[in-house]
Amino acid sequence: MNSPNSFRTMPDERGHFGDYGGRFVAETLMPLILDLEKEYRAAQADPAFKAQFDDLLEHYVGRPSPLYFAERLTEALGGAQVWFKRDELNHTGAHKINNCIGQILLAMRMGKTRIIAETGAGQHGVATATVCARFGLPCVIYMGATDVARQAPNVFRMKLLGAEVVPVTSGAATLKDAMNEGLRDWVANVHDTFYIIGTAAGPHPYPELVRDFQSVIGKEARAQMLSRTGRLPDLLVAAIGGGSNALGLFHPFLDDPDVAMLGVEAAGYGLDGDQHAASLLGGFPGVLHGNKTYLLQDEDGQITEGHSISAGLDYPGIGPEHAWLKDMGRVEYTAVTDDEALDAFQLLCRTEGIIPALEPSHAIAAVAKRAKEMRDDQIILANLCGRGDKDIFTVAEKLGVEM
Amino acid sequence: MTRLSSAFSKPHPALVCFLTAGDGDTAANLDALVAGGADVIELGMPFTDPMADGPAIQAANLRSLGAGTTTADVLGIATAFRQRHPDVPLVLMGYANPMVRRGAEWFAAAAKDAGVDGVICVDIPPEEDDALGPALRDAGIAPIRLATPTTDDKRLPAVVEGSQGFLYYVAVAGITGMQQAAIESIEANVSRIKRATDIPVAVGFGVRTPEQAAEIAQVADGVVVGSALVELVAEHGADAPAKLRELTAALATAIRAAR
Ligand SMILES: Cc1ncc(COP(=O)(O)O)c(C=O)c1O
Numbered sequence: 267m268n269s270p271n272s273f274r275t276m277p278d279e280r281g282h283f284g285d286y287g288g289r290f291v292a293e294t295l296m297p298l299i300l301d302l303e304k305e306y307r308a309a310q311a312d313p314a315f316k317a318q319f320d321d322l323l324e325h326y327v328g329r330p331s332p333l334y335f336a337e338r339l340t341e342a343l344g345g346a347q348v349w350f351k352r353d354e355l356n357h358t359g360a361h362k363i364n365n366c367i368g369q370i371l372l373a374m375r376m377g378k379t380r381i382i383a384e385t386g387a388g389q390h391g392v393a394t395a396t397v398c399a400r401f402g403l404p405c406v407i408y409m410g411a412t413d414v415a416r417q418a419p420n421v422f423r424m425k426l427l428g429a430e431v432v433p434v435t436s437g438a439a440t441l442k443d444a445m446n447e448g449l450r451d452w453v454a455n456v457h458d459t460f461y462i463i464g465t466a467a468g469p470h471p472y473p474e475l476v477r478d479f480q481s482v483i484g485k486e487a488r489a490q491m492l493s494r495t496g497r498l499p500d501l502l503v504a505a506i507g508g509g510s511n512a513l514g515l516f517h518p519f520l521d522d523p524d525v526a527m528l529g530v531e532a533a534g535y536g537l538d539g540d541q542h543a544a545s546l547l548g549g550f551p552g553v554l555h556g557n558k559t560y561l562l563q564d565e566d567g568q569i570t571e572g573h574s575i576s577a578g579l580d581y582p583g584i585g586p587e588h589a590w591l592k593d594m595g596r597v598e599y600t601a602v603t604d605d606e607a608l609d610a611f612q613l614l615c616r617t618e619g620i621i622p623a624l625e626p627s628h629a630i631a632a633v634a635k636r637a638k639e640m641r642d643d644q645i646i647l648a649n650l651c652g653r654g655d656k657d658i659f660t661v662a663e664k665l666g667v668e669m
Numbered sequence: 670m671t672r673l674s675s676a677f678s679k680p681h682p683a684l685v686c687f688l689t690a691g692d693g694d695t696a697a698n699l700d701a702l703v704a705g706g707a708d709v710i711e712l713g714m715p716f717t718d719p720m721a722d723g724p725a726i727q728a729a730n731l732r733s734l735g736a737g738t739t740t741a742d743v744l745g746i747a748t749a750f751r752q753r754h755p756d757v758p759l760v761l762m763g764y765a766n767p768m769v770r771r772g773a774e775w776f777a778a779a780a781k782d783a784g785v786d787g788v789i790c791v792d793i794p795p796e797e798d799d800a801l802g803p804a805l806r807d808a809g810i811a812p813i814r815l816a817t818p819t820t821d822d823k824r825l826p827a828v829v830e831g832s833q834g835f836l837y838y839v840a841v842a843g844i845t846g847m848q849q850a851a852i853e854s855i856e857a858n859v860s861r862i863k864r865a866t867d868i869p870v871a872v873g874f875g876v877r878t879p880e881q882a883a884e885i886a887q888v889a890d891g892v893v894v895g896s897a898l899v900e901l902v903a904e905h906g907a908d909a910p911a912k913l914r915e916l917t918a919a920l921a922t923a924i925r926a927a928r
Pocket of ligand 1: 360361362386387388389390464465466505506507508509510511512577578579623625626651652653
């Protein structure tokens with residue numbers, strides 16, 4: 267495959283990232299998706315939109331998030347310097363809010379008066395409920411019944427924020443089923459409803475606009491790194507569920523040829539069985555939820571249920587831009603097991619006094635492996651995309667601790 | 670004349686009946702639809718994630734997959750149906766992923782071999798026609814597109830272009846099994862679509878009773894019934910054929926009397 271002049275010009279005008287992406291939706295949604303694209307183009311060209319987005323990110327979300335040199339972790343690992351982009355310090359505790367701010371501003375531009383969203387771990391649900399409270403819009407969050415049970419604190423948070431949380435019992439009752447139910451709601455309520463998708467997946471233009479809203483992470487990090495160290499990092503690392511925090515970090519660096527990138531999928535109990543959520547490493551291209559991308563599926567194209575200790579990574583698909591970046595070889599992808607993530611979670615708690623979410627714990631586990639193979643004048647920058655408050659019950663159970 | 674065009678050239682509008690493949694004794698159930706007077710059979714390909722379907726058809730998909738139905742089984746059901754009913758048009762309906770899993774050409778050839786006349790793919794709009802449409806047309810299978818209340822006049826030509834067999838007008842903006850739309854809206858939309866194309870227009874989503882079918886038959890070339898039949902399969906199991914035949918016959922009678 268020929269290397270393009272730039273890795274930052276995707277998608278094409280049909281919403282395709284090479285073979286991936288597109289608009290695989292029911293006809294009922296097509297006109298709406300075309301409208302959304304038109305409105306997004308108008309917003310991109312409107313300085314007032316950008317000004318409002320930036321203002322909310324600064325004063326409501328708390329950006330820019332710090333760039334932090336993890337000195338004791340670096341020492342403990344013995345190798346490359348480890349730096350973190352501290353998006354876990356954002357309002358609501360994860361990167362998800364960056365995207366929600368952008369999308370709710372778009373929803374209001376389009377005159378929509380009702381918001382729906384899907385959520386797995388509950389982080390995107392909380393972020394959506396938060397922006398809906400902030401702008402006074404009613405909000406319905408679809409969440410798999412299994413996830414409702416394992417993420418109780420976030421369910422209560424959403425309710426406190428005024429959202430209606432609908433447990434989804436169809437299928438395996440996890441994130442993909444919540445997304446199906448979100449799409450079903452949307453087709454029945456297209457006239458007044460905006461669907462805030464929580465990751466860089468779904469039909470065009472969602473993968474593009476979610477990436478753009480999340481790119482604030484990489485833009486800030488690039489400038490911060492240059493001003494602090496006078497150079498760019500050697501390696502970027504981020505965890506991948508649908509891929510939004512990873513793309514947010516990677517995208518502004520894609521045309522820096524000396525910056526390597528590593529996306530970390532969830533290997534669950536291991537890639538050799540089927541109890542993992544690694545769509546790129548263990549899946550095949552297919553069509554689901556509006557886009558063509560790598561999916562966990564069987565030989566008949568039935569979607570299979572993944573597993574990860576992290577509810578936020580437990581999705582059988584991945585954003586189409588990652589599928590393209592993988593095929594192009596621009597980004598390397600690896601996977602980390604539940605146990606490795608759990609070890610990394612504890613390592614960060616003890617070396618840095620930071621309790622990470624289980625999602626970035628996967629990134630930290632990959633950082634731990636790579637750092638040791640690199641020189642001490644090299645720099646790894648990892649996205650600390652969420653804090654671990656929501657996960658303490660899961661971790662306690664895994665460690666056999668009664669709370 | 671193709672089997673589909675013959676079905677739409679009868680003196681009465683066509684009754685199009687939907688069942689999910691592999692949910693119950695599909696062969697016996699399909700025979701009951703034909704015996705009751707179905708003019709076109711729509712055979713649903715089960716999928717784990719039926720995004721456009723309401724509870725009844727979602728459950729049918731899960732029952733079928735739970736019973737172990739594979740793509741080979743669905744094609745086997747179609748092949749056997751074609752042997753028993755050489756003249757009744759058979760349309761596969763489903764979602765993109767099971768259709769493109771082994772490649773669009775593979776699927777089109779396999780469907781052709783099984784005697785399938787048309788394919789309705791819910792999540793391939795005209796914008797993504799490349800993913801399946803050319804392979805179907807090359808194999809001589811009709812790609813049947815969906816038009817909806819949100820399909821405005823600007824989009825309609827793109828939807829109609831490359832569509833064959835019949836156009837499926839989805840009467841409600843929503844999922845299967847919801848309430849029927851107002852007949853005035855159906856009538857206005859069908860005549861709008863008929864101004865844009867010569868192919869027959871069948872109307873579905875929300876049609877459950879002979880009365881509703883008769884009303885639609887006055888304004889459209891075909892009436893599609895799905896959830897109401899699928900519910901009979903769920904409710905009556907091995908006794909479903911008699912019930913299916915009864916409802917189909919009542920729908921067929923109502924449609925024939927409508928014009
Ligand atoms: C903290 C955190 N990180 C990562 C993810 C995974 O999503 P993405 O890959 O889109 O960043 C989630 C999803 O819920 C999350 O809550």
